[in-house]
Amino acid sequence: MSVPASLVAITRRQALAGLAASALRAAMARAQGAASARVVIIGGGFGGASAARTLREVAPAIDVTLIEPSRRYIACPFSNLVVGGLREISAQGFGYGAIAASGVRVIEDYARSIDPAARSVTLESGTSVSYDRLIVSPGIDIRWGALDGYGRTAIRTMPHAWKAGAQTVLLRQQLREMDDGGTVVMSVPPAPYRCPPGPYERASLIAHYLKTEKPRSKLIVLDAKDSFSKKPLFQDAWATLYPDHLEWRGASDDGRVSRVDPETRTFETDFGTLTADVANVIPPQQAASIAIGAGIADNTGWCPVEPVSFESTLQPGIHVIGDAAIMAPMPKSAFAANAQGKVCALQVARFLAGEAPAPAVLANTCYSYVAPEQAVSVVGVYRPAGDAFTEVPGAGGTSPLEHPPGDREAEAAQAAHWFDTVTREAFG
Amino acid sequence: MIGPWKTSAIVLAWALAACSEPPSPGSSQSAETGDAIAAPGPISVLAASCSGCHRAPGSGDAIPSIEGWNAAALQASLTAYKADPDGASVMHRIARGYSVDEMADIADYLGAAE
Numbered sequence: 158m159s160v161p162a163s164l165v166a167i168t169r170r171q172a173l174a175g176l177a178a179s180a181l182r183a184a185m186a187r188a189q190g191a192a193s194a195r196v197v198i199i200g201g202g203f204g205g206a207s208a209a210r211t212l213r214e215v216a217p218a219i220d221v222t223l224i225e226p227s228r229r230y231i232a233c234p235f236s237n238l239v240v241g242g243l244r245e246i247s248a249q250g251f252g253y254g255a256i257a258a259s260g261v262r263v264i265e266d267y268a269r270s271i272d273p274a275a276r277s278v279t280l281e282s283g284t285s286v287s288y289d290r291l292i293v294s295p296g297i298d299i300r301w302g303a304l305d306g307y308g309r310t311a312i313r314t315m316p317h318a319w320k321a322g323a324q325t326v327l328l329r330q331q332l333r334e335m336d337d338g339g340t341v342v343m344s345v346p347p348a349p350y351r352c353p354p355g356p357y358e359r360a361s362l363i364a365h366y367l368k369t370e371k372p373r374s375k376l377i378v379l380d381a382k383d384s385f386s387k388k389p390l391f392q393d394a395w396a397t398l399y400p401d402h403l404e405w406r407g408a409s410d411d412g413r414v415s416r417v418d419p420e421t422r423t424f425e426t427d428f429g430t431l432t433a434d435v436a437n438v439i440p441p442q443q444a445a446s447i448a449i450g451a452g453i454a455d456n457t458g459w460c461p462v463e464p465v466s467f468e469s470t471l472q473p474g475i476h477v478i479g480d481a482a483i484m485a486p487m488p489k490s491a492f493a494a495n496a497q498g499k500v501c502a503l504q505v506a507r508f509l510a511g512e513a514p515a516p517a518v519l520a521n522t523c524y525s526y527v528a529p530e531q532a533v534s535v536v537g538v539y540r541p542a543g544d545a546f547t548e549v550p551g552a553g554g555t556s557p558l559e560h561p562p563g564d565r566e567a568e569a570a571q572a573a574h575w576f577d578t579v580t581r582e583a584f585g
Numbered sequence: 586m587i588g589p590w591k592t593s594a595i596v597l598a599w600a601l602a603a604c605s606e607p608p609s610p611g612s613s614q615s616a617e618t619g620d621a622i623a624a625p626g627p628i629s630v631l632a633a634s635c636s637g638c639h640r641a642p643g644s645g646d647a648i649p650s651i652e653g654w655n656a657a658a659l660q661a662s663l664t665a666y667k668a669d670p671d672g673a674s675v676m677h678r679i680a681r682g683y684s685v686d687e688m689a690d691i692a693d694y695l696g697a698a699e
Contacts, residue, residue, distance in 0.1 A: 194622060215625045492637060499633040503625045515627030518687065520634040520679050534675055538682025552682030557673045570647035571675065575638050578648070582640045 193220045194509045197278055197288035199268045199447060201225030201253060203232075203491040204294035204479030206583040207498030208505075213259045216506040222286055223256060224278065226267040230584065233352065234491045235576050236321040240329050241362030242370070243529050249321055255585020268295075271451035273472040290505045293453065293460070293469075294479040294498065295445035296320070297351050297489075300458065303441035304346070304417060311419035315436040318359075319351060331435045332363065337371040339434035342424055344414040345380040346441045349459070351480045351489045354386040354535065356439050358525035361391065363437075364399035365528055376403050377431065379414050379424055383407040386488070387525060387535050387555050394527035394565075414438075444481035451475070459483045464541035466504035466514040467497060476501050486548045487539045493521045495579050517541065518549075524572035531565035532572045628694040631687060635695065656696025663688040 196212055196219050198205045209223045229250045238244035257263045267281040271293075277285045299317065301308055307315070318328040332341065341363060345356040360378050367374045384407075385391075395403050406412035416425040422436040443449070443458030453460045453469045460477040461470045467482060469475045478501050479494035487493050496519045504514040519539045526532045537553040539546040556568060639651045651659060666672060666680035667688065683691070 215629070216622050218622045495637045496634045499636070500630055503630045503633060506622060507624045507630075510622040510624035512624040515630040517630050517633070518683060520682065522638070522675055522679070536675055536678035538679060549682040552680075553678050560673075567647070568675070570645065574645060574647040578640055579637045582636055 193218050194289045195220045195222070195287060196290050196292065196505055196509075197222045197224065197286050198292045198294065199224050199271075199278065200294035200296060200445075200479070201227070201230055201256075201263075202294060202296055202479060202494065203579070203583050204494035204498040204501075205292065206230070206251075206253075206256060207495045208292050208294065208478065208502040209256055209261045210259060210583065210585065211499045211502035212506060213261055215503060216509070217260070219506065219509060220262070221260070222262040222264060222288075223253070224264045224266060224268045224280065224286070225253065226265065226281075228252065228265060231320075231322040231325075232491070232576075232580065233319075233321045233355075236318070236325045237355065237359040237362050238526065238529075239321075239325050240318060240332070240359055241366045241529075242329060242333070243362065246322075246326050249325075251580055251584035253584070259585070268447050271447065271453075271475070273451065273453075273475060276474060289474075290508060291475045292498075292501055292505065293448060293451070293475060293477045293481065294494065295447050295481050297442040297480050298445045300441040300443045304344075304438065305415060306417040306419065307438055307440050308419075311417065311438070314419045314422055315417060315438045317438055317440050319355075319439055319442070328435075328437055332366060335371065335374065335434050338373040339371070340431075341367070341374065341376040341435045341437070342422075342431055342433035343376065343378045343437040343439065344417070344424055345378060345382070345385075345439050347381040349485065349489065350439070350442045352523075353488045353490075354391075354523055354525045356380075357385060357387065357391045358527070359437070360403060360405070361394060361399070361525075361527045362529075364395070364403035368399055368402045372402075374402070374434075377433075378403070378405045378412075379426060379431070380405065380407050380412040381414070383409050386523070387533055389558050390533040390555055391525075391527065393558055394531070394533070398528055444477075448477065448481050453477055454481075455483075457483070463544060464546045465517055466508070467501045470544070476505060484539075484546060487519060487521055487537065487546055488523060490521060490523050491579065492523060492575070493519070495583055496520065498583075519546075522575070524568060524575065526569060526572065527565065530569050532569035533565065534568050534571075626694075628690045632691045632694050635691065651695065654696060656692045659696050660689055660692035663692060 198209050201223055212221045229252050232249045239246050253263045268278050269281050270279045277287045279285050316324045316328045318324040363376050411426045411428045414424050422433045424431045444454045444460050448454045448460050453472050455461050460482045462477050462482050467476045467478050469477055478497040480489040500517045521537045524532045524534045533556045535555045538549040638648050666676050
């Protein structure tokens, strides 16, 4: 996880030299009748899939390869509805057929390592894939051991359900099997983590399930923070909808979990312990292991990038997008990953055409359900400023706390519409 | 609804200009045969976020479709969102993050795509 001392941040001059070098390499290859410029993408989530399809649309002369070990992608947005019993997991799955049909070479394999000097990716199968530009969109891994007691086997009795799929279904099943009168406990880590408002959407939908199906039961949320995304909106909804079924404890109310015991489903805080009938641990996270191994993550466990083309500041020729990258104040969301994937693809095509990247403005919207037909949202608009992003002042913000009738319902309909549109854009 | 891409000409010429050697006849021929990569225009980068919500007609009309809108209509709508101080919808909150000039460029770009 630590970065070798030799890997100092690249300078702008080096970046420009890299720009010229990669365009030149691609141009020379074509001039010599060799294969066209090659872009390899690691990870077929919202970021990688969007980048792959955008590249095919804008630059058909570029040879695009997508490396993704799963045959189907299981989307995290809307998976809290599955946890809450309001949606089937099958509605979360997306294949790669349309991406392959568009001319992307889809390799169903796990990217094991990256050699930045040789510009190649080695797969689990042992074969290597060469690139002129690499886009890394691998998502998150659990930071095992960062929460005392939470190791790889803990996920059976204390599912995280923070990567959608089997874990999502397991948490839902445990909620279903719980007797009425039970206690559900969820723990929330310190920032940064995937989907900042996600824990609170999940809390809302679990509380809704308990209220409607197991009314003598209760959810207790133990949070390592005192404030969180859309807090006033969530707390307003909780007070109105779930006063008897949801209790949130922040850091200053002994909410910070210091240890868990998967055998007994027990959460330890500074001043007490709490044993759950159903336990959901949202654990500390970091960039996926491929990024750590490639030396593109810093000592925070996340990948620093420059904010125009998302090129790594640690390894030239490698772009990092999505949850693995440090894009703050832009959140780690599917919406942001989709926007970053498109912008990154456009900038990479510009690089390979010999053009400098163009100024980018990125927007993000995160919808969160607070009940089956009610949602709230937070918006941000972001511009590069120096070596990071800045949120445009006066823009963005949350849904209003005081709202006209129908406002929450309208945003729930927009959320569903967005999911439909963005998954079609990313996966076809 | 991404595209069409305003082709900013040169590709090989720029790359080879960075090299001390003169362009070879083979390389310029390669550019003429269409193998070269056309650089996507800068407005495509500026407008990249829009299509996550507005790309295709989705299910229902919760998010308005912009399919078939011309540039003037798009620009009028975007600037109206930006100018409305009381608006609290998602689009109001997004519109305040863009300048009027950027909106004109985006409207031209997306409108022209029809």
